[in-house]
Amino acid sequence: xVHLVRISHGQATLCxxxxxxxxxxxxxxxxxxxxxxVIGGMLEIGPFLARGALFLARVVSGHYDAxxxxxxxxxxxAFLGNRLYALCESDLPYEIKTRDDxxxxxxxxDDFDGKLxxxxxxxxxxxPETKEAFSFRYWATHPYLAYFRFDANGNKQSDVPxxxxxxxxxTHDLAITKKHAIICDIxxxxxxxxxxxxxxxxxxxxxxxPRIGVLPRYAEDESGMKWFEVPGFxxxxxxxxxxxxxxxxxxxxxxxxxxxxxxxxxxxxxDQIHPxxxxxxxxxxxxxxxxxxxxxxxxxxxxxxxxxxAKRNKYVYAAFFEKRAIKSKIMTATWVVKLDIEEPEENxxxxxxxxxxxxxxxxxxxxxxxxxxxxx
Ligand SMILES: [Fe+2]
Numbered sequence: 001x002v003h004l005v006r007i008s009h010g011q012a013t014l015c016x017x018x019x020x021x022x023x024x025x026x027x028x029x030x031x032x033x034x035x036x037x038v039i040g041g042m043l044e045i046g047p048f049l050a051r052g053a054l055f056l057a058r059v060v061s062g063h064y065d066a067x068x069x070x071x072x073x074x075x076x077x078a079f080l081g082n083r084l085y086a087l088c089e090s091d092l093p094y095e096i097k098t099r100d101d102x103x104x105x106x107x108x109x110d111d112f113d114g115k116l117x118x119x120x121x122x123x124x125x126x127x128p129e130t131k132e133a134f135s136f137r138y139w140a141t142h143p144y145l146a147y148f149r150f151d152a153n154g155n156k157q158s159d160v161p162x163x164x165x166x167x168x169x170x171t172h173d174l175a176i177t178k179k180h181a182i183i184c185d186i187x188x189x190x191x192x193x194x195x196x197x198x199x200x201x202x203x204x205x206x207x208x209x210p211r212i213g214v215l216p217r218y219a220e221d222e223s224g225m226k227w228f229e230v231p232g233f234x235x236x237x238x239x240x241x242x243x244x245x246x247x248x249x250x251x252x253x254x255x256x257x258x259x260x261x262x263x264x265x266x267x268x269x270x271d272q273i274h275p276x277x278x279x280x281x282x283x284x285x286x287x288x289x290x291x292x293x294x295x296x297x298x299x300x301x302x303x304x305x306x307x308x309x310a311k312r313n314k315y316v317y318a319a320f321f322e323k324r325a326i327k328s329k330i331m332t333a334t335w336v337v338k339l340d341i342e343e344p345e346e347n348x349x350x351x352x353x354x355x356x357x358x359x360x361x362x363x364x365x366x367x368x369x370x371x372x373x374x375x376x
Contacts, residue, residue, distance in 0.1 A: 081154020250285025
C-alpha cells in the first residue's frame with residue numbers, strides 16, 4: 001500500500017491505495033491467495049510445495065499469466081527517469097502516478113521495452129548528480145545475479161551477468177560510489193537444491209564466507225569484478241558508499257551498512273536478529289579489509305540525505321529496535337536514531353557514533369525513516 005501525505009497551506013491530506021499488481025488483481029477476483037510467498041512460505045516445506053504445485057497448475061492451464069507478474073510492490077518507491085515506481089524484488093517495477101486531487105493510481109508494470117526480465121531489486125541507487133539509477137536482479141537460475149543501470153531518462157541499459165556468484169543468495173540491496181558498484185554475497189540463500197536435499201528453500205549456509213564484490217560502475221561485463229571475503233558480514237541494506245585513496249594511490253571503497261550479527265535468526269525469530277552499524281573499508285589495490293562498528297545498537301532500515309548517495313556523508317538515520325522479544329516475531333522499531341559516521345578525532349579511539357534519537361512513545365512503533373531535506 002502506498003501512502004501519500006500532502007501538507008499545504010496549513011492543511012494535511014492523506015491518501016492510501018494498494019498498488020494494483022497482477023497478483024493482487026487476480027487474487028481479488030478469486031478472493032483467495034494463490035501465489036506462493038517464497039519468503040513467508042518457506043518455513044513449512046509441505047504447505048509451500050502444495051501451494052506451489054497448485055499455482056503451477058493454474059499457470060499451465062492458462063488461468064494465471066505469470067509473465068504479467070507474480071509479486072507484490074510493497075518495499076520501496078523510486079524514480080527511474082521521471083517516472084515513479086513501486087518496487088519489490090519479486091516482480092517488475094509498477095509505475096504509479098499521483099493525481100492533482102491527491103489520489104494515487106497504478107499505471108501498470110514496466111519491462112522497459114522488454115529489456116527487464118522478471119524482477120529487480122527494490123533498492124536501486126540514484127546518483128543525485130547524473131540522475132542515473134544503478135540496480136540488479138537476482139534469481140534462482142545461473143547466472144544468479146545481473147547488474148544493470150538506467151540512464152537519466154529511465155532507459156534500461158544492458159545486463160551485466162555476474163557468473164562468479166556460484167549459488168543463489170538473497171541479495172537485497174547494493175551500494176554505489178562514483179567509480180564502483182558494490183554487491184554483497186551473504187550467507188542467506190534461496191537454493192532450490194535445498195528442497196531436493198529435504199531442507200528449506202531459503203536457508204543460511206554456515207560454511208559460506210560472505211563476500212563484498214566491487215565492480216566498475218560502468219562495467220559492460222564482470223571482468224573487472226573483485227571479490228573480498230569479509231567473515232560474518234551479512235547485510236540486507238546498504239547505507240551508502242564512497243571512494244577514497246590510500247597513501248600509495250590505491251582505490252579504497254568505504255561501505256556503511258547494518259550488519260546482521262545473528263543471520264540464522266532471520267527465518268524463525270526475526271525479533272531476535274541483531275543488526276549493528278558498520279563501516280567497512282575495502283582496499284581494492286591491496287585486498288586489505290578493515291572494519292569499524294559505528295553503533296552496536298539494534299539498528300536497521302538506514303537512510304541518508306539522498307543528495308549524498310555515492311559520496312562521503314556525515315549523518316545516517318536508522319530505526320532502533322528494542323532488544324526484548326516481542327510476540328509478533330517481527331522487528332518493531334521504537335526509536336529513530338541519528339549517527340555521525342565521520343572518523344573519530346585522531347587518537348580518540350573507537351566511539352559510539354550515535355548523536356541523537358527520538359522515541360516514538362508508548363505503544364507507538366515506526367518503520368523505515370524517510371529523509372526529507374529542508375533545502376533540497
Ligand atoms: Fe529493503
